[in-house]
Structure formats: C-alpha cells, structure tokens
Amino acid sequence: MRAVLLCSGLATRMRGRIKPLVKVGGREILYRTITLLRTHGIDEFVIVVNRKNKEAIEEFLQRIGVNYRLVVNDSPERGNGYSLYLARNHVSGRFVLAMGDHVFGEDFVREALKGEGLVCDGEPRYVSLDEATKVVVEDGRVRDIGKHLKDFCCVDTGFFVLDDSIFDHAEELVREREAVELSEIVKRAGLKIHRVDGRLWMDVDTPDDVRRAEKALFSLAVKGEDGFISKHINRKISTRISRMLVNRISPNHATLLSFLVGVISSLSVLVSIPLAGLIYQLSSILDGVDGEIARVAMKTLKIGGWVDSILDRVVDFLFLSILAYATLRTPQEFFVAMLAIFGSFMVSYVAEKYRADFGESIYRKIRVRVPGKRDERVFLVMVFCLLYPYLPTVYLFALLALITFGRVGEMVVKAARKN
Amino acid sequence: MRAVLLCSGLATRMRGRIKPLVKVGGREILYRTITLLRTHGIDEFVIVVNRKNKEAIEEFLQRIGVNYRLVVNDSPERGNGYSLYLARNHVSGRFVLAMGDHVFGEDFVREALKGEGLVCDGEPRYVSLDEATKVVVEDGRVRDIGKHLKDFCCVDTGFFVLDDSIFDHAEELVREREAVELSEIVKRAGLKIHRVDGRLWMDVDTPDDVRRAEKALFSLAVKGEDGFISKHINRKISTRISRMLVNRISPNHATLLSFLVGVISSLSVLVSIPLAGLIYQLSSILDGVDGEIARVAMKTLKIGGWVDSILDRVVDFLFLSILAYATLRTPQEFFVAMLAIFGSFMVSYVAEKYRADFGESIYRKIRVRVPGKRDERVFLVMVFCLLYPYLPTVYLFALLALITFGRVGEMVVKAARKN
Structure with missing residues (x-):
C-alpha cells in the first residue's frame, strides 16, 4: 500500500523553516509519519512538495532511504486539494493520505489504519477547537466540513484512508475553480468518517506547537x-x-x-x-x-x-x-x-x-x-x-x-x- | 496425517509383559512414540493389537486421551505384514507406520518424517548388527531385506513413511501365503529408502534392552x-x-x-x-x-x-x-x-x-x-x-x-x- 503525504503548504508561522522537516522530539515530522506508516507495511510514499522546499525534502528522503516519488506542485496557492489531485497518477486502489506537517502518535496511526475515509477525532486532546476543522456527520458520512461550523461531532485529523475514486471528485473541483481545498473534495465526495478519539495528532504551525507536541510525545x-x-x-x-x-x-x-x-x-x-x-x-x-x-x-x-x-x-x-x-x-x-x-x-x-x-x-x-x-x-x-x-x-x-x-x-x- | 502402530507382536522375552506398554525412562514405549508423532502434527493413530493385549492397550490409550482406532489381529502368528494389511481401511494417502515396541528418539522422528519410504540407518549406534534387519539398496530402493544378508548398506529402523499403494502389495502377499512379514511387503513394493543415520531407535526385546534404551535416552x-x-x-x-x-x-x-x-x-x-x-x-x-x-x-x-x-x-x-x-x-x-x-x-x-x-x-x-x-x-x-x-x-x-x-x-x- 502507498501513502500520499502533502508537503506543499507554505509555512508562514515557522520563521521560514520547512514544516515537514522541523524536528519534533529529535526527529523530523516527515520522518515520524513515514516511520510509523512503515511499521504497518506501507512502504511506498508519494510526496507532494512545492518548488521552494523540493530540494531539501528530496535530500532528506534520500538520506533516510525510503522508496518515494516526488510530485511538484508549482501552484501551491491553488490549495491542498489541488496537491492531492496532482498525485492522481501515482496511486491506485486503497491508499493513505496524510498531512506532511502533522505529528501523529503511534496509537493514532494504528487505530486510523483500521478504518476508511476521513479519520475524525470526537475528543481532541492536543489541538484547540478554535483552530480545528470541524466535521458534521450524517449516516456515517461527511455532510459539512469547515472551521466555523456549529453542531459538529468531531474534527478532521488530517489523516485519510482513501481509494482512487476520490480523484474523480478532485478533478471536478479542479476544473470548476482555481483554488481547491481538501475539505471541499471531502465534502463533495461525502466521504465516510472513521472515528479515532483522544489519540495524539497535531497540526504543527508554530514553535509553540512544537513544544506542545514534544510534551505530548514524552507523556506517551x-x-x-x-x-x-x-x-x-x-x-x-x-x-x-x-x-x-x-x-x-x-x-x-x-x-x-x-x-x-x-x-x-x-x-x-x-x-x-x-x-x-x-x-x-x-x-x-x-x-x-x-x-x-x-x-x-x-x-x-x-x-x-x-x-x-x-x-x-x-x-x-x-x-x-x-x-x-x-x-x-x-x-x-x-x-x-x-x-x-x-x-x-x-x-x-x-x-x-x-x-x-x-x-x-x-x-x-x-x-x-x-x-x-x-x-x-x-x-x-x-x-x-x-x-x-x-x-x-x-x-x-x-x-x-x-x-x-x-x-x-x-x-x-x-x-x-x-x- | 495418521500413523499406524503395530502392537500385535507376541512378546516372548519380556516375561509376559505387553511390550508397547513397558516403561522406558518413566514412560510406556507407546506413549513415547505417540507423543513424538503428535509434536509433528500427527494426531490420529491406528493401533493394531492382538486379542491378548487388546484390553490393556485400549485402557492405556483412553487414559492418555489420544484419538485412536483399534484394529484387532486375531492371527498374530500370520506376521506383522498381515497386521499392516488389516489396517488398510483406516488410512488413505500418506501415513506413518512404526513398530509399537521400538523406542525412537526425538531427533530420529524429526529426521525420519522429512523423507518417504523405509527409514534406514547406515550407522546404527544403539542396536547390534546381528539382530538387525539388513537392507540392500539399488537406485535408492530396497532390493533385498533380511537378517542374514551380506553387502547391505543400512538397516531397517521399523519406521516408515508410506502411502496407501503399499496395501496393493500387501494384499497380493496375503493371498499368496499364510504368514506375511513386513519385510516381504517392503521387498515386493521395492520401497524407497530414506537414510537417517546414527540417531536413536531401538527394538526393545529384553529387560536388558530397556536398560540400554534408558541409558541412551539419558545421554541424549x-x-x-x-x-x-x-x-x-x-x-x-x-x-x-x-x-x-x-x-x-x-x-x-x-x-x-x-x-x-x-x-x-x-x-x-x-x-x-x-x-x-x-x-x-x-x-x-x-x-x-x-x-x-x-x-x-x-x-x-x-x-x-x-x-x-x-x-x-x-x-x-x-x-x-x-x-x-x-x-x-x-x-x-x-x-x-x-x-x-x-x-x-x-x-x-x-x-x-x-x-x-x-x-x-x-x-x-x-x-x-x-x-x-x-x-x-x-x-x-x-x-x-x-x-x-x-x-x-x-x-x-x-x-x-x-x-x-x-x-x-x-x-x-x-x-x-x-x-
């Protein structure tokens, strides 16, 4: 099985550092995600990067010796939905999609891989609800998703177990408009959700987030x-x-x-x-x-x-x-x-x-x-x-x-x- | 897989004791063989007995809790080839045949089960050559077998890995004559031989054999x-x-x-x-x-x-x-x-x-x-x-x-x- 890791975001609050390569607990965020996925038999990685971080990420991937394909998103401003769309020719069947700048815990990954669809957390312990992307669920599927929703039941963890039919919805949206967020594709696809509650996953945006992630990792x-x-x-x-x-x-x-x-x-x-x-x-x-x-x-x-x-x-x-x-x-x-x-x-x-x-x-x-x-x-x-x-x-x-x-x-x- | 164990012999030198039930190293000979075979996944046993020892052996089998079928040979004087013949309706395909009064070592059984045909020993360490049944081999098959052969290369261990085609040869011989020894069937079938050299197997005929078998078991x-x-x-x-x-x-x-x-x-x-x-x-x-x-x-x-x-x-x-x-x-x-x-x-x-x-x-x-x-x-x-x-x-x-x-x-x- 393959995994698509999205590393094409433009870090704005990390003092110009490349977020997936920021060290958390002694290891780069990307190293952590790749290593955890590998322990579950996922051994090929499709890494979507942007023109700016391409070189550094490629050098890193070669250094850690992983089986990877690099996809360059030359228009990162078109959104992370567009980044996923660019990976369409490199995966088929079931695959994992994860944000390259998220720190995931061991238990989280193990539980997340047991289901399919968008992995959601009903009791987020490590992220603030203000910042989180909320999900409204109906019949086990996403009805609405966004930062400012009410009546949501859980939040988006940035980890997905998908199959390649997702690219049909991605393509539709990419044709319709210039910028496409992942959440729009998720909503359009009416993705199933898979609940993994209270485990460690964290969006690492600021140096303060790094410290909080490290604290969480050490407590675990x-x-x-x-x-x-x-x-x-x-x-x-x-x-x-x-x-x-x-x-x-x-x-x-x-x-x-x-x-x-x-x-x-x-x-x-x-x-x-x-x-x-x-x-x-x-x-x-x-x-x-x-x-x-x-x-x-x-x-x-x-x-x-x-x-x-x-x-x-x-x-x-x-x-x-x-x-x-x-x-x-x-x-x-x-x-x-x-x-x-x-x-x-x-x-x-x-x-x-x-x-x-x-x-x-x-x-x-x-x-x-x-x-x-x-x-x-x-x-x-x-x-x-x-x-x-x-x-x-x-x-x-x-x-x-x-x-x-x-x-x-x-x-x-x-x-x-x-x- | 099943095993046929021949226990229909008439012990003459063991003071009237039932040979397969004689204790060697704290356990009955039959217990040893059954237990060793079970560790290799053989879990059904066809036990050929005679009228005299039937009751004692059946009681023993029930006591140790094994999955067995009893076949009674009412004419033990017709030889152990006839005893094998009587088991014909209880096995099909590949099966193990072993003498019920032989002590086999752990290593012997493990090696013996790796091949097929008559298991032979080219360097017998625990039996005297005078008493042993010699085997003359040609192209990997038995050409002659008997106690008084010259130019033999190995001896019969009393352990076989067979398939049910052996019963055709057994039936021929049983029709031709009254007493049929196993060695005659082996020769008629031109059985393959499988060499397992220098491991423990012993025909236990006398109280002195019991002591020698125990000595061997303890040294191992x-x-x-x-x-x-x-x-x-x-x-x-x-x-x-x-x-x-x-x-x-x-x-x-x-x-x-x-x-x-x-x-x-x-x-x-x-x-x-x-x-x-x-x-x-x-x-x-x-x-x-x-x-x-x-x-x-x-x-x-x-x-x-x-x-x-x-x-x-x-x-x-x-x-x-x-x-x-x-x-x-x-x-x-x-x-x-x-x-x-x-x-x-x-x-x-x-x-x-x-x-x-x-x-x-x-x-x-x-x-x-x-x-x-x-x-x-x-x-x-x-x-x-x-x-x-x-x-x-x-x-x-x-x-x-x-x-x-x-x-x-x-x-x-x-x-x-x-x-």
Whole structure:
C-alpha cells in the first residue's frame, strides 16, 4: 500500500523553516509519519512538495532511504486539494493520505489504519477547537466540513484512508475553480468518517506547537510498568529533562550519564551519606531519560535497554555494598546487608527469567502489589540516608531484605499457580 | 496425517509383559512414540493389537486421551505384514507406520518424517548388527531385506513413511501365503529408502534392552550448554542417578531434593567447611537430575525449570553468605565477598536478560570461553573448602569475583558488538 503525504503548504508561522522537516522530539515530522506508516507495511510514499522546499525534502528522503516519488506542485496557492489531485497518477486502489506537517502518535496511526475515509477525532486532546476543522456527520458520512461550523461531532485529523475514486471528485473541483481545498473534495465526495478519539495528532504551525507536541510525545513514552515512585515523582521530572535533552544527546549518552551519576552517588557514601542518598535518587530519575529519548526520537535499540538494565544492577550493588562497608561492623550486620542486596537482585532476576522462559512480562499478567520495584527501593534508600545517623544502617538493610523477599515470594507463588 | 502402530507382536522375552506398554525412562514405549508423532502434527493413530493385549492397550490409550482406532489381529502368528494389511481401511494417502515396541528418539522422528519410504540407518549406534534387519539398496530402493544378508548398506529402523499403494502389495502377499512379514511387503513394493543415520531407535526385546534404551535416552537428555565440570564430571554421575530414580520420583521432587541438599550444604558451613564443600558439589550434581528426568520422562514443564533456576540462586547465595559470615571479620573482607556474590549473580542475570530481550541464548551465538558457569564455580568453591583452613576465605571470594566479572564483561562486550 502507498501513502500520499502533502508537503506543499507554505509555512508562514515557522520563521521560514520547512514544516515537514522541523524536528519534533529529535526527529523530523516527515520522518515520524513515514516511520510509523512503515511499521504497518506501507512502504511506498508519494510526496507532494512545492518548488521552494523540493530540494531539501528530496535530500532528506534520500538520506533516510525510503522508496518515494516526488510530485511538484508549482501552484501551491491553488490549495491542498489541488496537491492531492496532482498525485492522481501515482496511486491506485486503497491508499493513505496524510498531512506532511502533522505529528501523529503511534496509537493514532494504528487505530486510523483500521478504518476508511476521513479519520475524525470526537475528543481532541492536543489541538484547540478554535483552530480545528470541524466535521458534521450524517449516516456515517461527511455532510459539512469547515472551521466555523456549529453542531459538529468531531474534527478532521488530517489523516485519510482513501481509494482512487476520490480523484474523480478532485478533478471536478479542479476544473470548476482555481483554488481547491481538501475539505471541499471531502465534502463533495461525502466521504465516510472513521472515528479515532483522544489519540495524539497535531497540526504543527508554530514553535509553540512544537513544544506542545514534544510534551505530548514524552507523556506517551512512559512505560506502563512503572512503580509508584516512578509514576508519581521520577517520571514527572525525567520527562522534563528528556524534553530538554532530546535534541542534544543520544539515548546511549543518557544511559552513560545516569550510570555515572549512580557511581558518583555510591562513592559519595564515603563522604556524606545524606548527600549520597540524594544523588542516588537523582540517578534513579535520570535512569528514565535514555528510554524516553529513545522512544520519542525513534531510536530504540534493544541492546540499549539491555545494557541499561545491567548498569542499574551495578549501581544498586555499588551503592548498597559501599554503604554496608562504610557503616557496618559485625558479621551479623553484614549478613543482613547481603540478604538485602541479594533480595534486590532477585526481584530483577525472577522477572527477567520469567520473561525469558514464558515470553511475557511477569508484571502484566500477575499484578504484583507488594512494593519493591527499583524506583521504590531507591527512594526508600534515599529517605533512610537523609535520616541517617539517627537510625543504624542495618535497619535499612533489614527492611530492604523484607520488602524484596516479600515481592520475590509473591512473584514466585503467583507464577507457579498460574502455570 | 495418521500413523499406524503395530502392537500385535507376541512378546516372548519380556516375561509376559505387553511390550508397547513397558516403561522406558518413566514412560510406556507407546506413549513415547505417540507423543513424538503428535509434536509433528500427527494426531490420529491406528493401533493394531492382538486379542491378548487388546484390553490393556485400549485402557492405556483412553487414559492418555489420544484419538485412536483399534484394529484387532486375531492371527498374530500370520506376521506383522498381515497386521499392516488389516489396517488398510483406516488410512488413505500418506501415513506413518512404526513398530509399537521400538523406542525412537526425538531427533530420529524429526529426521525420519522429512523423507518417504523405509527409514534406514547406515550407522546404527544403539542396536547390534546381528539382530538387525539388513537392507540392500539399488537406485535408492530396497532390493533385498533380511537378517542374514551380506553387502547391505543400512538397516531397517521399523519406521516408515508410506502411502496407501503399499496395501496393493500387501494384499497380493496375503493371498499368496499364510504368514506375511513386513519385510516381504517392503521387498515386493521395492520401497524407497530414506537414510537417517546414527540417531536413536531401538527394538526393545529384553529387560536388558530397556536398560540400554534408558541409558541412551539419558545421554541424549543432556543439555548442550553445560560448562566444563558439568560435562566431564557432574553429568556422568547425575545421569546414573536419574536412571535409578526416573521410575520412582517426579522432576519436581528431584528439584526439591537438590534444593534441600543445597540448603544442608550451606548450614554445614557452620559445622565443617570441607564437608560443606562436598555437599555443595553434591547438590550441584543433583541439580541436573530434575531436568534429565523431566526430559526423558517427557514431563518437561517450563515452570519447573524456572523454579529450579531461582532455587539455584538461593542456594548459591546461602552457601557463600554463610561462608562469609562464618569466616570473615573485616568490612574490607566482606566487601570482597559481596563482590563475589554479586558477580555470580550477574552471570545468570545477564544471560537471562539477554534471552528475554533477544529471544535466544547468549551462549549459543557468543561462545564464551572465560570460565565461571555455575558448575565451575561450585566446583571451585568445593576445592577451596577442602583446602581450608590453609587459605583465608577472602582469597576464594576474590577469585570468584574475578572469574565472574571476567565472564560478565566478556558476555556484555560480545553482546554489544553483535547487536
């Protein structure tokens, strides 16, 4: 299946930049759309450009190595309906049409491709209703469409699943008048609508829109398996940091950064335990950044996540063992510390071994309610370090051992019962 | 596809037991063949029995819940060719024919099903040539077949992939004479041969054959990923123990047994370190038994392997931490011990995390030559414990930390390079 992407608009509010090539979350808007469509088997792209941006867009397409045909609209002032019309000889049968300057989310594209016609959103979350193109629907088809309608039920997302009969209506309109907007063709064709509500799609017109799109992308890049502290504290901070860094550093550098901060926190134990606890919690926050940047900037590499997890284990071990070394004295105390370190390992080991053996996350099917995920453990350690020296460290280790073994025990029992 | 299994033979050397129902490696011969064929999509079985064993075999088939049709041969003395002939109305097109009293290995069945005709073995490893039925081949077809041939190139395995045209030849022979052996039909039909060399198939005629078949099954049940000590010491002992226990205990009980021996070894540290080391090594040997029994007795459950791995981690931790507790005194020494315990964990964690993320064993693609697998670590610990008290325990921990971190480092570097 092919997709037609309209990139012939004349950007007026983006300081002369070519909108489809504006970077949002570390990647050009056009890169994002093409990549998402490719994951759904769409591998040929018809890109309609104007004379001004032709060269830059062609160079970009060659750089990313995609199968494309370029169609030049020499009269962009004739409207985006005319741009679609120009693509008529390059597609046949079913095809996708999308605006080249819109940012679409992963979930949006997946749902949009399940239907046909104009994809509409009944609960737009990321665009202001003032700016949106409203759609009045009758019997599942477009009756009216425009910016200033009342009694509309949903708005135009700039994404369509069409077939080539649309060109008959386009041709009629192109013959009738000079400027033809897409919405006029849609209305004339009485296109079916396909509702995809509340997912991410955004018209990116201004630098402010870029920031809002990035914020949305980062909020969607958070993993569903987060623990309590991660969900309510760490992610709120890490996504802000990620947004600042996404155009500046790679996921690998972010991994290295959080690892180094972790090592520094461990060594800080020898200087000041409260300070070390704070830095340890900071490293736990930074630990989310690499994954967030990778997901938003579409740079996810499995090996990156793999190395990151291994480095997490190293940091946890370093922190706890140096804390034990610096504060404990008797073999009994060390035995408790060893139990705690062992327990915190087992939480990860049991989960990974389960995923390796059964091909699914132990957290997805077996809702574990006993606390003891890494974010929670690190936070607990920080709180303790801040209270130190009022409490002996061995209490911390005893508590850690208790919660981690509780968690491991629950995981094992539930897994055994399930299988 | 269907399979015809011939169970109408009159066992003479098995003390009156019904041969297809004799247990080999914890499972009836017939169960083994049916189960292996089922994993290859064969799900209907035509079982030819005699009047004497009919009831017992039917009860067995109902118990294991298989889709079967029973054909009774009231004249078993007319030979196994006649038994095949009786099955003629129950199969059409391609079908499998196998002797009901033969033990077939997993690899044998997989390879056998890839060809057609009489499956022959040019390098029989598990049967004596004196007893075997020899085959003389010309142009890929059977020219002669019998026990006393010379110039044969391979032997009859008792496994066939046929089509229903075989019944024409069978019918001719059944009309011509009273007793018809399968080999006569094979010769008359000039059957194609399909070579599967050196894999496990065995005619089980005597109690001694049962023992030899079990030995073969256990030697094949050893995993390819074993470390040096496991391969050269542990498996040689564990497979013997497994053979003794396979008809007596379940894999789960074997898991529990090795875990308990491991716990006992850990606690023994407080009594006698050399003794504890020996028991620890014993638990490492016993650790292989559950998997071997499960594989040979076709009782493999993923959750069994999962729990077993988790218990291994617990035993390793208990042994090392109690050893540290009993022998170390200074924080520095404990730090080294913690490093060692952490390292031995990371070996398992890194490997499992890799398998979870990449769906393949890190050992298969990346040949790791640095020692430090569990069998090797346990053996090293035992050797040290026997030498104790001539060497301070901290040396053991330093060595353990070194080999395990070397191993982890090599795994990580190679994995990162590969991906």
